[in-house]
Amino acid sequence: MTHHRLIPALPEEISFDFPDGAFARVREILKARRDFDIGSYKDKYMKRRIAIRVRATHAVSVDDYCELLARSDGEQELLLKGLTIHVSQFFRNRPAFEKLREAVFPALFARLRQEGREEVTIWSVGCASGEEPYSLAIILRDSFAEELKKFKVSLVATDIHEGILDVARKGVYGPERLQDIPDGVLDRWFTKVGEKFELAPPIREMVAFRRGDLFDPVSIIESDLILCRNVLIYFERSEQERILNGFALALRTGGVLVLGKAETLVGETRRRFTTLCPVERMYVKNRFSAY
Ligand SMILES: C[S@@+](CC[C@H](N)C(=O)[O-])C[C@H]1O[C@@H](n2cnc3c(N)ncnc32)[C@H](O)[C@@H]1O
Numbered sequence: 495m496t497h498h499r500l501i502p503a504l505p506e507e508i509s510f511d512f513p514d515g516a517f518a519r520v521r522e523i524l525k526a527r528r529d530f531d532i533g534s535y536k537d538k539y540m541k542r543r544i545a546i547r548v549r550a551t552h553a554v555s556v557d558d559y560c561e562l563l564a565r566s567d568g569e570q571e572l573l574l575k576g577l578t579i580h581v582s583q584f585f586r587n588r589p590a591f592e593k594l595r596e597a598v599f600p601a602l603f604a605r606l607r608q609e610g611r612e613e614v615t616i617w618s619v620g621c622a623s624g625e626e627p628y629s630l631a632i633i634l635r636d637s638f639a640e641e642l643k644k645f646k647v648s649l650v651a652t653d654i655h656e657g658i659l660d661v662a663r664k665g666v667y668g669p670e671r672l673q674d675i676p677d678g679v680l681d682r683w684f685t686k687v688g689e690k691f692e693l694a695p696p697i698r699e700m701v702a703f704r705r706g707d708l709f710d711p712v713s714i715i716e717s718d719l720i721l722c723r724n725v726l727i728y729f730e731r732s733e734q735e736r737i738l739n740g741f742a743l744a745l746r747t748g749g750v751l752v753l754g755k756a757e758t759l760v761g762e763t764r765r766r767f768t769t770l771c772p773v774e775r776m777y778v779k780n781r782f783s784a785y
Contacts (some may be wrong), residue, residue: 512541516556520544520573523564528574529655531759534709534733540577547573571657578655579728580622584667586723587676587755590774596631598750598776600720603641605748613646617717617744619708620725621651624662624701625671628693630721631700632683650715652706659703665693708737716746723754723775731760738763745779752776 523527524530532540553559563569585591592643606614627649633644668690684691706713720741726734738759741751751767753775759767767777
């Protein structure tokens with residue numbers, strides 16, 4: 495007999511007992527149909543998000559919702575959107591970007607010169623609608639014009655959600671996404687279109703967006719600088735450790751990892767990096783950190 499269980503209309507912050515069987519079914523559907531595995535994320539967070547969709551669709555039970563999810567591409571898309579939070583902003587946590595401009599980029603280019611290298615790769619992981627990699631592109635254009643002539647800079651941005659990458663490629667943003675930008679940036683690099691602001695092509699063209707799952711080894715990009723901000727928080731600690739170990743492998747010697755303000759290295763990964771700036775969560779890969 496099917497076990498029907500109603501989802502009570504509770505406020506989001508109150509946790510409740512979401513049936514494990516239904517959770518497993520949702521996991522199976524999303525894995526098979528969307529190649530997205532909710533198993534790596536914090537259970538409580540995922541269950542709360544799924545419950546929001548159960549209520550929004552007026553499904554009478556979680557089992558009913560699973561049936562709807564299995565047959566509806568539209569619902570799969572809406573659930574995915576709900577599960578992956580895409581909030582971002584240009585120059586989010588501005589001091590981190592100033593530190594990149596003042597210390598990290600100069601050191602990076604100095605190292606390239608020293609090593610006689612001509613190419614550098616910067617990877618923005620979980621880039622959402624592109625504000626983070628575009629902020630890096632703006633800094634490079636505004637403060638490192640000479641270096642851009644001398645070095646080939648690849649700025650690659652990945653996210654698991656294809657829909658949000660389309661938004662990123664378009665480069666059109668509401669004013670709420672632009673609240674933290676430095677003086678002059680708006681006039682220099684954006685054009686007002688109605689209520690929104692369109693990013694100028696020279697900046698847009700600097701970033702290559704691709705779909706990539708953090709857990710998929712094929713998505714790993716060998717890099718000199720990795721930004722993975724406000725993504726780890728959604729994962730269980732063991733998964734965070736796995737991801738951070740992956741970054742230690744992906745970074746070239748001397749490469750820098752930047753995490754979000756509320757994120758930090760966990761477990762064994764502390765041995766793979768040296769802290770560069772504790773406040774801005776910046777870490778340098780240790781010379782002998784591969785396993
Ligand atoms: C809150 S946004 C962070 C955006 C930006 N990094 C920032 O700090 O403003 C988190 C992003 O992580 C992405 N994400 C979640 N799971 C992922 C995974 N397994 N692989 C790649 N990206 C993922 C989500 O789709 C979402 O766009």
